[in-house]
Amino acid sequence: MLGRSANGIFWMFRYLERVENTARLVEAGFRMALTRDAADASEEWRSVIITAGLQSSYEAKFGKEYPGHQVFNFMLRDKDNPGNVLTMSEAARTNARMVRAGITRELWESINENWMTLCDVLARPIRDTSLGDILDTIRRQSTQVRGAMMGTMLRNEIFNFARIGKFIERADNTARILDVKYYVLLPAVSYVGSSLDNVQWDNVLRSVSGERAYRWLNAGRMDPRGIAEFLILDGRFPRSLAFCYSKLRSNLASLAREYGSEMGCHELLRNADSQFHSLTIERIFEQGLHEFIGDFIARNQQLALQIQRDYRFME
């Protein structure tokens, strides 16, 4: 396949993943804000903006005030935010048009429909009363795209580049949430059992739609170490770092099989991967959660760059 097409499909799935993650973040923030007083709610929205990496562009436009409707409109549809959901889904569709000959008709149609639907629901400013429905729509559309992808695409190089884009992006997203919220999970600061912390921890889990899974696995017991372990090391949870890397491993391995040779990115992955095998949550906390996450984000980025180089995404 063309290097340009590999680039197109890789980014298409990064954008799609980002759309979904943004919606989850907004959803968690919205829920959090509902249970707090105005000042705390505003602090919560600020943290959402920071997690999404939008602090500077947001404050450049609005200053330091963080009212909810302003934040979610900014994240979902504001043209001054290049990472807004509408622009992202349009970018995904543009990429899909670019690689149209490499994806199935069903996948193309679902991405096109996704974009048309979002254009429609995000055409006007969103109010608190309609936010829930809109987030619901975004999630449903993402699910539909995923279904079309899994149900119709050949398991070949194109599929692998799509999945690699998706899991690079997802790992980055989960790591960023941990990066912003790590202090909530540090044992030294946390007040075990205080209701405030419980809410904070719950929010971290909600940001990755992991609250139900976590409770199910831990019979409702909340503790920060357990949550960190769940998000970093639990290979059963589809948004954990370990899960993303097990997927990256298998998709990169398929590429090596299909092309008959390994590249620099395979070496990088092996290094990163062997970490997860020997790692325990105790070691991470000893090493420092914050340092661990920072290091992970940098390596993840490096891996993405190496893949782009190895497979000639650009001249």
Added chain:
Amino acid sequence: MNQTSAACFDEMIDADGAVRSAYGGYSAWYNEQVPELLRRKGLEAEAFFRRTGITFNVYGDEDAEERLIPFDMVPRIITATQWRRLEKGIEQRVRALNAFLHDLYHRQEIVRSGRLPERLLQNNPAFLHEMVGFTPPGGVYTHIVGIDLVRTGEDDFMVLEDNARTPSGVSYMLENRETMMAMFPELFTRVRVRDVSDYPRRLARSLAACAPAGASSKPVVAVLTPGIYNSAYFEHAFLADQMGAELVEGSDLRVENGRIAMRTTCGYEPIDVIYRRVDDEYLDPLTFNPNSVLGVSGIMDVYRAGGVTIANAPGTGIADDKAIYSFMPEIVEFYTGEKPILPNVPTWRCAEADSLAYVLDNLADLVVKEVHGSGGYGMLIGPTSSKKEIARFAEKLRAKPQNYIAQPTLSLSTVPIFTKAGLAPRHVDLRPFVLVSPGGVDITPGGLTRVALKKGSLVVNSSQGGGTKDSWVLDA
């Protein structure tokens, strides 16, 4: 003005109000339908087109807005007998076109014999000196041709235009049929219509058959597009997808070891056949427009050395020239030794003094076209123009008569479209698609019917309110 006269030929209903035989099966089906349900089907079709992204971009539009070409649900129907005659006429014309192009770029016998004035080639930008003395692989110049036909009576089909450069619209032929079959499956069990869906397979086979001598037994075919902002991008992607070919842009390609190679995830890999949807001018910045970023530097050298097939061959655009068109009857006869089966629309060459005088006297009734123009730009439609516009045009005509030809305002045939008030006749044309390879001429039974949606209008161009119809060739 520009209105339907009562005398114009309707393809469904004859002068006595009876349904013509071609539409017998359709009409019987139609009369059983509930109009309200049909109307709803029309909305479904539009949603379907939007979802599948069958759109075209409009140039000069800030947001590069994507628009739909309106689709009408009533098919345009051609009988098996009519089609057989059209097929013969089209094949004859396309063979003549290829022989003509070969001759133009070699000995120019037709000029030597005095049948074609040399001045038509001189200073004509569509005539490429880079092609002189070179024969494309397999001797094929026009791998894909669209012949625009108009009809004025039961047996009166005429060629309005030859599109030997890069004819577009074939994706609409295919998608219109898909849409009709999805909306009205039962209709196709009642009326036997010839299949068009294997066009992409035929195209792939035909292109592969034109691969250069050094290519492997499974030639690599790629579609070269200017990119996603081109108005016909949907079609480029559609055809590449359907053929299982790579869809490449100029930036994906370079010359390597005397071949054209595309940058794949595993390095540069050679291409044997390029179905290009990029104009001659932009094909090779080293040879043509030096500012082009749509083409490949050095592709013309590779081509002339036999390293790649370019379809259609550079320089075929000369055959689309409207002054050349006016000589097509002579051209057909010169190369085939036969009278043309499909006549031209009567055409006055303004370069000839008698014709110019006639045209100037009758501008109000004529359509005047620029010889190098295409897409309806720079033309005068006498019957719909004001006196002032006509006077201004007459000046341009007197200044450079050789730049123009003129044709009568034809009373094009009509086919009904579906409206709120029921069926209503509208003017149509037809573009069948033709593939040429060393194996022969292959004509897909059908084509693209364009229809003027406005009552009485003769303008079928999609940029000016035209729509399309599914075009049926009956099985028997």
